[in-house]
Amino acid sequence: MAKSLLVVGSIAFDSVRTPHGEAEDVLGGSAVYFSVAASFFSPVRLVGVVGEDFPDAFRQVLQSREIDTAGLHVVEGGRTFRWRGSYEGAMNEARTDEVHLNVFGDFRPDLPEAFRDSRLVFLANGSPVTQMSVLEQVEKPDLVVADTMNLWIENERDALEALLARIDGLVLNEGEARMLTGRPNLIRAAEEVLALGPKFVVVKKGEHGALLLAREGEGETMAEGRLVCPLPGFPCPEVCDPTGAGDSFAGGLMGHLARIGKHDFASLRRAMAYGTVTASFTVEDFSLRRLEGLALEEIEGRLRQYSDMLRLG
Amino acid sequence: MAKSLLVVGSIAFDSVRTPHGEAEDVLGGSAVYFSVAASFFSPVRLVGVVGEDFPDAFRQVLQSREIDTAGLHVVEGGRTFRWRGSYEGAMNEARTDEVHLNVFGDFRPDLPEAFRDSRLVFLANGSPVTQMSVLEQVEKPDLVVADTMNLWIENERDALEALLARIDGLVLNEGEARMLTGRPNLIRAAEEVLALGPKFVVVKKGEHGALLLAREGEGETMAEGRLVCPLPGFPCPEVCDPTGAGDSFAGGLMGHLARIGKHDFASLRRAMAYGTVTASFTVEDFSLRRLEGLALEEIEGRLRQYSDMLRLG
Numbered sequence: 307m308a309k310s311l312l313v314v315g316s317i318a319f320d321s322v323r324t325p326h327g328e329a330e331d332v333l334g335g336s337a338v339y340f341s342v343a344a345s346f347f348s349p350v351r352l353v354g355v356v357g358e359d360f361p362d363a364f365r366q367v368l369q370s371r372e373i374d375t376a377g378l379h380v381v382e383g384g385r386t387f388r389w390r391g392s393y394e395g396a397m398n399e400a401r402t403d404e405v406h407l408n409v410f411g412d413f414r415p416d417l418p419e420a421f422r423d424s425r426l427v428f429l430a431n432g433s434p435v436t437q438m439s440v441l442e443q444v445e446k447p448d449l450v451v452a453d454t455m456n457l458w459i460e461n462e463r464d465a466l467e468a469l470l471a472r473i474d475g476l477v478l479n480e481g482e483a484r485m486l487t488g489r490p491n492l493i494r495a496a497e498e499v500l501a502l503g504p505k506f507v508v509v510k511k512g513e514h515g516a517l518l519l520a521r522e523g524e525g526e527t528m529a530e531g532r533l534v535c536p537l538p539g540f541p542c543p544e545v546c547d548p549t550g551a552g553d554s555f556a557g558g559l560m561g562h563l564a565r566i567g568k569h570d571f572a573s574l575r576r577a578m579a580y581g582t583v584t585a586s587f588t589v590e591d592f593s594l595r596r597l598e599g600l601a602l603e604e605i606e607g608r609l610r611q612y613s614d615m616l617r618l619g
Numbered sequence: 620m621a622k623s624l625l626v627v628g629s630i631a632f633d634s635v636r637t638p639h640g641e642a643e644d645v646l647g648g649s650a651v652y653f654s655v656a657a658s659f660f661s662p663v664r665l666v667g668v669v670g671e672d673f674p675d676a677f678r679q680v681l682q683s684r685e686i687d688t689a690g691l692h693v694v695e696g697g698r699t700f701r702w703r704g705s706y707e708g709a710m711n712e713a714r715t716d717e718v719h720l721n722v723f724g725d726f727r728p729d730l731p732e733a734f735r736d737s738r739l740v741f742l743a744n745g746s747p748v749t750q751m752s753v754l755e756q757v758e759k760p761d762l763v764v765a766d767t768m769n770l771w772i773e774n775e776r777d778a779l780e781a782l783l784a785r786i787d788g789l790v791l792n793e794g795e796a797r798m799l800t801g802r803p804n805l806i807r808a809a810e811e812v813l814a815l816g817p818k819f820v821v822v823k824k825g826e827h828g829a830l831l832l833a834r835e836g837e838g839e840t841m842a843e844g845r846l847v848c849p850l851p852g853f854p855c856p857e858v859c860d861p862t863g864a865g866d867s868f869a870g871g872l873m874g875h876l877a878r879i880g881k882h883d884f885a886s887l888r889r890a891m892a893y894g895t896v897t898a899s900f901t902v903e904d905f906s907l908r909r910l911e912g913l914a915l916e917e918i919e920g921r922l923r924q925y926s927d928m929l930r931l932g
Contacts, residue, residue: 325803395803396797396803396804396805397803484709490638490708490709490710491709491855491856491857491858492709492826492854493854493855493856494856497856511827513805514824514827514828514851515827515828515849515851517851517854534854534928535928535929536828536851536852536853536854536928537851537929538827538828538830538849538850538851539849540849541805541806541830541847541849542804542806543804543806543807543810544804545804575931576931579931609931612931613931613932615847615848615849615888616848616850616929616930616931617929617930618888618889618892618922618925618926618929619926
């Protein structure tokens with residue numbers, strides 16, 4: 307049975323330059339990419355903050371989908387978070403050229419009463435203190451997944467560890483997994499993340515896909531006491547702009563879990579595949595452009611194609 | 620029906636240092652890793668050159684398996700190829716600390732008469748001029764696959780292009796694929812490799828797995844006129860020494876193709892999976908140590924495990 311899905315994170319104006327062109331002041335932010343990606347599969351409850359400069363056209367992108375914007379807080383006289391970045395060559399890493407946190411710098415998420423019964427929660431990248439404050443406002447979620455980044459691993463280690471003890475899943479990238487655990491081997495790093503609390507961890511590897519490691523659930527066993535699934539990236543010949551790929555991946559993953567209402571290992575694996583193909587559309591154009599024009603059937607089609615590619619039997 | 624398999628390449632004394640220890644003057648070389656890996660699946664015909672210093676114990680490693688060493692040429696008074704290298708951190712790249720080509724520097728492979736009817740041929744990394752000279756000594760092979768490297772891409776471009784026009788498949792790593800084609804996107808790079816002649820290309824990505832791209836064969840079609848299969852690396856928690864992983868991968872791949880006697884796209888995909896799991900054993904110890912003690916059943920077991928990990932249905 308489908309379950310409610312909440313996301314809390316950033317909403318931004320992005321300015322991006324890649325070898326394929328540039329885009330100025332376009333809609334971005336972790337919570338936005340997540341919401342739009344997840345909304346193909348499930349209604350989404352969005353909590354975030356913007357300034358008075360946030361245009362109706364951007365709000366419309368969210369409201370035209372099954373995204374409940376009751377938690378979209380507008381700060382009077384404030385300006386929206388702005389990020390400027392660029393990519394070169396194989397576009398594996400974003401270079402941040404400019405950041406203005408603006409109203410996002412003082413973001414203290416306050417969940418609308420109606421969002422407090424959310425069953426699935428995604429805490430997009432943000433301070434672990436803020437992430438924890440969100441968690442405390444949700445009554446009894448079935449599944450809480452968080453993203454994090456190098457900044458918090460380095461500067462908010464204690465708060466991050468406190469959060470890890472409370473969440474079900476952590477999503478982070480390869481370099482962050484190594485930084486968090488000090489283990490160069492990715493499987494070992496993922497194992498150590500599990501030792502910090504979460505039941506599962508998803509390590510994002512950009513164009514190389516993702517790795518899922520989970521503790522055994524009921525009726526699930528594996529020789530070495532853990533369940534593992536490596537998935538390759540979906541082969542994308544047209545990568546225009548990788549911005550938002552990670553959050554779209556998380557959105558597809560959580561959206562699918564909300565849709566099917568369960569999260570055993572086989573479901574997580576399939577959800578990771580949905581995340582992978584959803585993100586493969588995001589990168590085909592700047593901002594949310596590709597997702598805006600997309601139909602669920604196209605995602606399902608690419609999922610079948612992906613699944614066929616991996617059929618070894 | 621099984622087919623004969625020939626490999627021509629280097630035979631070396633390796634000295635390797637990794638975060639897990641070191642090994643001095645151990646058996647190595649592309650043709651050795653390839654032969655031992657392939658010999659789990661099929662008899663192998665090996666052509667290579669060594670010096671008088673090549674010990675019986677090393678010869679024994681080859682002869683104790685189904686590896687025909689009739690093409691193992693010993694140069695009187697010569698010394699065997701020596702390589703010294705090291706790996707750090709996540710061990711994604713070897714640093715070459717010392718190279719002595721010795722007898723391999725003058726290697727002009729001369730195929731034993733009995734090897735000239737080989738049906739599957741693997742031209743391990745070497746000068747494209749030398750690789751072509753081997754090809755000209757084989758009567759009518761069904762499938763010729765070559766490996767190459769940055770050195771030849773930069774310095775022997777014409778000879779390499781002449782070779783590409785004559786072979787069926789090319790195996791190379793990510794950085795080499797980008798260097799050969801000037802395309803940062805890996806799918807585009809692989810497509811351009813196909814435009815240079817080969818019917819298929821396998822791009823090796825180390826711990827991140829491999830990408831197979833093939834032109835349509837008979838009865839095989841795909842929307843975009845090409846067949847593609849991305850496979851993740853097998854998750855290895857114990858990577859001791861990555862040396863020889865690429866050649867073991869190629870050995871498992873070609874060995875399986877020789878065993879089944881066909882090379883349509885589905886067979887190539889499955890062969891790539893065999894290459895992946897075979898290489899996942901190689902890296903668990905220095906030199907050929909892990910492969911020496913291995914049974915085919917262990918490879919088949921890991922292949923089933925890998926195949927299950929990728930089952931998304």
